[in-house]
Amino acid sequence: MANAAKEAERELKECIQPAVTPTPGEVSAAKQKVQYREGLVHFAVVEVAGGGKSSLINAFRGLRNNNIGSVDTGVTETTLAMVRLPDPNAEYPRVWYDILD
Secondary structure (H helix, E strand, O other): OHHHHHHHHHHHHOOOOOOOOOOHHHHHHHHHHHHOOOOOOEEEEEEEOOOOOHHHHHHHHHOOOOOOOOOOOOOOOOOOOOOEOOOOOOOOOEEEEEEOO
């Protein structure tokens, strides 16, 4: 037990974050929240307000900021909640998430 305490203290001093594993219930709730589907590749972009998340997602999706189907962008924060975006090309089994941090 003393070794575990010393190891934990060392990790805190070295700013090593503990590994946190979600419970199966937490994983299930997260999948439901993001409408997870098997067979799709799910990409999430998380950044502070005004960091360019939406523009980056538009670029990855092959869209310009003013194209139909693109994520709204602006000089102020435009993403107020998580946005789920299918890839505009149906050949690619991808879905994108714009998440405000």
